Amino acid sequence: MKTWNQRVLGVLIFLSTLSLPPSITFAQGSLTPPGAPAPTMVTLSQIEPRTPISSAPFTISQPGSYYLTTTLNVTSGDAIDITTNDVTLDLHGFTISSTAPSATGTGILLSGTLTNMNIAICNGFIRGGVTEDGSGVYSGSGFGDGINYTNFGNYPPVNVRVSNVSISGCLYTGISLGFESSTIVSSCTVNCVGSYGISADVVADSTAIFCGQGAISARTASNCYGVTYNNAAISVFSAQNCWGDSYNGDGVYAFTANNCFGTSGYGTGIDANYCANNCYGTGGSYGLYSYQTAVGCGGYSGGGTGLSANVATSCEGQSEYGTGLSAYIANSCQGQTFYGTAQSITYKYNMP
Amino acid sequence: MKRSEKTQWLVCSCFCLIHSASCISAPAFEGRINAVMTRGGQTETLLYTVGTNFLRVEATATNWPNPVDLLDRNSGALTLLFPHNRSFVQLKPGAENSSAMPPGFPQMPGGLPPGVGPQSRPPGGPAMPNSLPPGIGPTNLSGMPAMPGRPPMPMMPAGLPPGVGPQAQSPNAPGAPAMPAPPNLPAAGRIPSMPAMPMMPPMMENVELQATGEKTNLLGFACEKFEIRQRGETMEIWATDQLLPFQDYVRSQPHRFGPRMIEGQWAGLLTAKKLFPLRASLHFDNGSERFRFEVTSVTPQKLSKEDLKLFQPPDGYFEIQPLPF
Numbered sequence: 202m203k204t205w206n207q208r209v210l211g212v213l214i215f216l217s218t219l220s221l222p223p224s225i226t227f228a229q230g231s232l233t234p235p236g237a238p239a240p241t242m243v244t245l246s247q248i249e250p251r252t253p254i255s256s257a258p259f260t261i262s263q264p265g266s267y268y269l270t271t272t273l274n275v276t277s278g279d280a281i282d283i284t285t286n287d288v289t290l291d292l293h294g295f296t297i298s299s300t301a302p303s304a305t306g307t308g309i310l311l312s313g314t315l316t317n318m319n320i321a322i323c324n325g326f327i328r329g330g331v332t333e334d335g336s337g338v339y340s341g342s343g344f345g346d347g348i349n350y351t352n353f354g355n356y357p358p359v360n361v362r363v364s365n366v367s368i369s370g371c372l373y374t375g376i377s378l379g380f381e382s383s384t385i386v387s388s389c390t391v392n393c394v395g396s397y398g399i400s401a402d403v404v405a406d407s408t409a410i411f412c413g414q415g416a417i418s419a420r421t422a423s424n425c426y427g428v429t430y431n432n433a434a435i436s437v438f439s440a441q442n443c444w445g446d447s448y449n450g451d452g453v454y455a456f457t458a459n460n461c462f463g464t465s466g467y468g469t470g471i472d473a474n475y476c477a478n479n480c481y482g483t484g485g486s487y488g489l490y491s492y493q494t495a496v497g498c499g500g501y502s503g504g505g506t507g508l509s510a511n512v513a514t515s516c517e518g519q520s521e522y523g524t525g526l527s528a529y530i531a532n533s534c535q536g537q538t539f540y541g542t543a544q545s546i547t548y549k550y551n552m553p
Numbered sequence: 554m555k556r557s558e559k560t561q562w563l564v565c566s567c568f569c570l571i572h573s574a575s576c577i578s579a580p581a582f583e584g585r586i587n588a589v590m591t592r593g594g595q596t597e598t599l600l601y602t603v604g605t606n607f608l609r610v611e612a613t614a615t616n617w618p619n620p621v622d623l624l625d626r627n628s629g630a631l632t633l634l635f636p637h638n639r640s641f642v643q644l645k646p647g648a649e650n651s652s653a654m655p656p657g658f659p660q661m662p663g664g665l666p667p668g669v670g671p672q673s674r675p676p677g678g679p680a681m682p683n684s685l686p687p688g689i690g691p692t693n694l695s696g697m698p699a700m701p702g703r704p705p706m707p708m709m710p711a712g713l714p715p716g717v718g719p720q721a722q723s724p725n726a727p728g729a730p731a732m733p734a735p736p737n738l739p740a741a742g743r744i745p746s747m748p749a750m751p752m753m754p755p756m757m758e759n760v761e762l763q764a765t766g767e768k769t770n771l772l773g774f775a776c777e778k779f780e781i782r783q784r785g786e787t788m789e790i791w792a793t794d795q796l797l798p799f800q801d802y803v804r805s806q807p808h809r810f811g812p813r814m815i816e817g818q819w820a821g822l823l824t825a826k827k828l829f830p831l832r833a834s835l836h837f838d839n840g841s842e843r844f845r846f847e848v849t850s851v852t853p854q855k856l857s858k859e860d861l862k863l864f865q866p867p868d869g870y871f872e873i874q875p876l877p878f
Binding site: 395541 | 592595616617618620635636637638640784785804805806808810813814816837838841843871873876
């Protein structure tokens with residue numbers, strides 16, 4: 202009769218055989234090689250299915266994804282011409298430049314025959330040689346426009362996005378995408394262009410400074426900064442968290458302005474066609490002007506009106522020689538002046 | 554003299570008589586007008602070159618490449634020349650006065666009741682504090698004493714080239730926009746209607762050019778006095794119908810929503826009545842003036858062929874498209 206220990210030992214030996222590796226427990230396979238190994242590498246097009254661009258001028262006439270492999274330079278005309286739809290162009294961190302003696306051509310031109318649809322441009326720089334001479338005159342070599350499109354006004358671009366692109370030194374336009382068909386410019390910078398800085402349906406997280414005729418023009422702009430000499434610096438339907446500075450025009454000109462700051466030499470700092478909320482403006486004509494309502498706003502003007510609104514609530518306007526605060530209805534507001542009129546208000550509430 | 558020659562002579566004589574008569578009854582001014590415009594402490598001299606079919610308006614100051622306006626008096630098309638980058642923009646007729654919205658955008662809320670608007674002067678405001686809060690106010694207005702105890706305005710970002718920035722005055726978008734139409738809400742029916750506002754006080758007044766009946770003679774032209782009033786401001790205008798319909802000096806493309814301030818609307822009101830101002834002054838009801846326009850000379854002059862080139866963009870200027878709105 203087996204003892205208890207012998208039974209346990211037998212079970213353990215049996216279990217140990219179950220945990221042995223197959224190589225020990227089973228026989229090896231055939232040692233005859235199965236034949237030549239099949240290729241396991243992937244093709245270059247599988248690794249990088251995009252089309253490289255290594256020289257300019259270059260025309261993109263087929264839909265697809267394209268990328269720069271090097272810095273490009275042209276001596277005249279356009280650098281990259283996109284003539285078809287459904288294109289992604291990655292500048293890959295490289296720069297497109299022009300040394301055209303007379304600033305002409307466009308860095309990236311959207312020139313679809315009928316329209317320019319479904320196009321994305323990102324990650325790079327477009328640079329011309331245009332400078333401002335200190336007296337307001339823009340001149341130099343390079344591009345006329347940074348990113349622009351043809352058929353302006355007839356067939357504006359559709360579903361076009363430009364992101365993370367910096368443009369400088371163009372004689373006319375930085376980024377121009379039109380307004381009517383879903384265009385976005387985000388995280389872009391424009392510096393020193395003779396006409397318009399950025400124009401698109403939506404402009405976000407972008408700056409356009411040192412522009413000749415307007416920095417940012419859009420349906421809506423958020424977290425933007427614009428500086429221009431003429432026209433409004435930021436001219437939009439809806440402005441959120443924007444700063445606009447113009448010498449001759451308005452700092453921020455918007456249908457509605459929220460949390461904005463605007464300065465103007467001779468125009469209006471914040472010019473809200475309907476309402477301004479939590480905004481501050483300074484300007485030679487008006488510091489802040491809202492055709493309808495201003496809430497929580499401030500305005501300053503040297504010779505004009507500090508703050509003017511149809512209905513002003515919790516606002517303050519200051520003027521040295523003009524009217525500090527002008528409103529039809531004012532609630533909890535204050536107007537100040539040194540040599541002019543502190544306030545011009547028809548109906549006042551909660552204020553002296 | 555043969556019969557045919559007599560006929561020709563008679564036809565020519567009649568044509569000349571008719572033409573002369575028409576010229577006498579409606580003499581079209583041709584020549585040059587100099588004017589001075591003062592705003593925001595800055596004075597600017599303007600030159601109007603008036604042709605039969607075209608008008609050129611420009612600032613005579615040479616310290617800055619100011620835009621030049623070319624107006625086709627027949628079509629109303631306005632071309633803005635921008636010397637600063639040798640470009641020009643052609644605006645469609647009436648665009649400089651347009652306040653049109655892009656398609657689908659709701660219009661401004663409704664028009665104002667007749668006769669509304671602030672008419673009364675406010676009582677004296679609180680005493681001015683010793684100094685304005687820190688961080689506000691421009692410091693570079695010429696002719697104005699420096700404000701004590703205030704830090705300067707927020708400065709331009711570092712890195713910009715020195716000496717930049719125009720020195721001229723602010724743009725004066727011309728034209729008087731029509732009062733905004735009632736709102737055209739999209740997808741009517743989805744948005745619940747707003748309840749009527751009870752006892753809503755009258756809103757802003759409609760800006761109108763009102764004749765005062767006063768008359769005078771300025772620079773040899775019979776003038777009538779007009780007034781425009783808005784929110785504690787009054788613009789007094791002496792204007793004549795013996796020159797040409799007024800064209801304001803346009804520096805920039807027009808505002809997309811249309812001008813709202815008096816100085817942005819007065820020109821359009823005069824243009825509609827085919828008046829040209831000889832003197833205009835915009836002042837607060839307390840008397841201080843903040844805008845002035847005054848003609849200093851009117852020189853009737855037949856323009857030469859060389860002068861006609863002034864009404865076209867110079868060679869080498871590049872046309873850029875106007876902003877869509």
